Amino acid sequence: NAGVTQTPKFQVLKTGQSMTLQCAQDMNHNSMYWYRQDPGMGLRLIYYSASEGTTDKGEVPNGYNVSRLNKREFSLRLESAAPSQTSVYFCASSPRTAGYNEQFFGPGTRLTVL
Amino acid sequence: AQSVSQHNHHVILSEAASLELGCNYSYGGTVNLFWYVQYPGQHLQLLLKYFSGDPLVKGIKGFEAEFIKSKFSFNLRKPSVQWSDTAEYFCAVNADTGTASKLTFGTGTRLQVTL
Numbered sequence: 001n002a003g004v005t006q007t008p009k010f011q012v013l014k015t016g017q018s019m020t021l022q023c024a025q026d027m028n029h030n031s032m033y034w035y036r037q038d039p040g041m042g043l044r045l046i047y048y049s050a051s052e053g054t055t056d057k058g059e060v061p062n063g064y065n066v067s068r069l070n071k072r073e074f075s076l077r078l079e080s081a082a083p084s085q086t087s088v089y090f091c092a093s094s095p096r097t098a099g100y101n102e103q104f105f106g107p108g109t110r111l112t113v114l
Numbered sequence: 115a116q117s118v119s120q121h122n123h124h125v126i127l128s129e130a131a132s133l134e135l136g137c138n139y140s141y142g143g144t145v146n147l148f149w150y151v152q153y154p155g156q157h158l159q160l161l162l163k164y165f166s167g168d169p170l171v172k173g174i175k176g177f178e179a180e181f182i183k184s185k186f187s188f189n190l191r192k193p194s195v196q197w198s199d200t201a202e203y204f205c206a207v208n209a210d211t212g213t214a215s216k217l218t219f220g221t222g223t224r225l226q227v228t229l
Contacts, residue, residue: 031215040123042204042221058216090157094215101208101215102148105158
């Protein structure tokens with residue numbers, strides 16, 4: 001099993017450009033998550049999907065949109081990138097829809113917005 | 115809303131020294147607690163977790179953590195660190211909201227182990 005995979009690994013954008021970060025998991029997990037990691041701030045939840053067909057905002061959703069394409073895939077879109085979105089983005093998945101769960105993380109996408 | 119505090123931001127230890135990293139959370143109900151580790155340039159990996167039962171939990175690579183409910187703490191320990199333990203360590207809490215399973219992370223502790 002590959003676990004959680006993310007593409008691309010690195011990306012450089014200019015301010016105002018758009019892009020989509022892709023995430024897929026092959027563990028048949030129900031829930032999926034997008035986080036951003038910034039120095040000294042830990043991981044902050046952007047959006048999550050408790051199950052296929054549902055998405056909800058996390059702590060820092062502004063400037064992002066998500067799509068739960070199917071049970072395996074959960075994409076994150078930046079419509080108009082800003083320098084403040086320079087960060088490392090991690091996708092994660094967990095087995096259950098609700099309740100106590102551990103999360104499994106992908107390798108991350110390092111995004112720089114100039 | 116739940117929150118997690120990691121008071122040690124940067125810890126430097128010599129090999130073979132003992133380690134204790136603090137983690138406190140704020141949530142009055144039942145929680146699950148986790149420690150994740152992030153080695154340089156890599157993704158987060160689970161070190162250990164507490165769901166219920168024995169409050170002293172053992173994880174991978176000789177790490178352990180103790181859940182003290184009365185202190186809202188879940189400190190990470192290792193008797194003797196190795197150079198390969200150099201990494202960033204994150205404490206996280208999962209409070210069952212009944213609707214979705216979300217983790218709240220602390221800001222992390224960077225551990226540097228010197229030879």
